[in-house]
Amino acid sequence: MNSVLLWLGVAVLGGAGSVARFLLDGVVAGAGARAFPLGTMVVNLSGCALLGLLVGLALHGDGYLLAGTATIGSYTTYSTWSLESQRMAEDGSGWLTVANVLLSLVLGVAAAALGRAIGAA
Numbered sequence: 001m002n003s004v005l006l007w008l009g010v011a012v013l014g015g016a017g018s019v020a021r022f023l024l025d026g027v028v029a030g031a032g033a034r035a036f037p038l039g040t041m042v043v044n045l046s047g048c049a050l051l052g053l054l055v056g057l058a059l060h061g062d063g064y065l066l067a068g069t070a071t072i073g074s075y076t077t078y079s080t081w082s083l084e085s086q087r088m089a090e091d092g093s094g095w096l097t098v099a100n101v102l103l104s105l106v107l108g109v110a111a112a113a114l115g116r117a118i119g120a121a
Contacts, residue, residue, distance in 0.1 A: 001062050006062055006065070006066075009066050009070065010065065010066065010069070010070040011070075013066055013067075013070040013071040013074075014070045014071070014073070014074040015074070016071060016074075017070065017071040017072060017073070017074035017075035018074045018075065020075055021043050021074070021075045021076070021077060024039065024042065024043055024046075025039035025040060025042075025043050026039065027039075028042045028043075035088075035093065035096060036096055036099070036100065037080075037081070037084040037088075037100060040077060040080050040081050040084055041081075041100070041103065041104055041107075043075065043076060043077060044076050044077065044078070044081055044104060044108060045104075045107055045108060045111045046111070047072050047075050047076030048076070048107075048108040048109075048111040048112040048115065049111040049112065049114060049115035050072050050075075050115060051068055051072050051076075051112060051115065052111065052112035052113060052114065052115025052116040052117075052118075052119065053115035053116065053118055053119040054067055054068050054072070054115075054119065055112075055115075055116050055119065056115060056116040056117060056118060056119020056120040056121075057119040057120075058119075058120075081100075081104060084100065085097055085100050085101055088100060
């Protein structure tokens with residue numbers, strides 16, 4: 001693929017991934033409790049499952065760059081998860097902070113494994 005087209009694709013798909021994240025997070029957060037960042041968790045867990053699926057499908061090269069790095073990489077948000085966890089800890093929400101960290105890590109690995117298994121099937 002032409003490198004200019006490839007990087008244009010990265011830019012467009014990266015933008016699309018970040019808009020999808022914003023929209024899904026808003027819908028989930030608007031419907032749930034405000035004390036727990038459920039929107040960010042849903043976004044990141046679905047992103048883990050999708051990245052696992054791409055690995056299971058053995059996608060590589062430009063296809064993986066566009067689908068995995070550009071689209072899903074901009075869709076998921078480790079930095080927001082870290083900031084929300086830090087803010088919950090600062091606010092004294094100890095159990096919610098622990099739940100956010102542990103659930104995100106454990107369920108994230110499980111979602112990636114599930115996606116990979118589905119992709120490899």
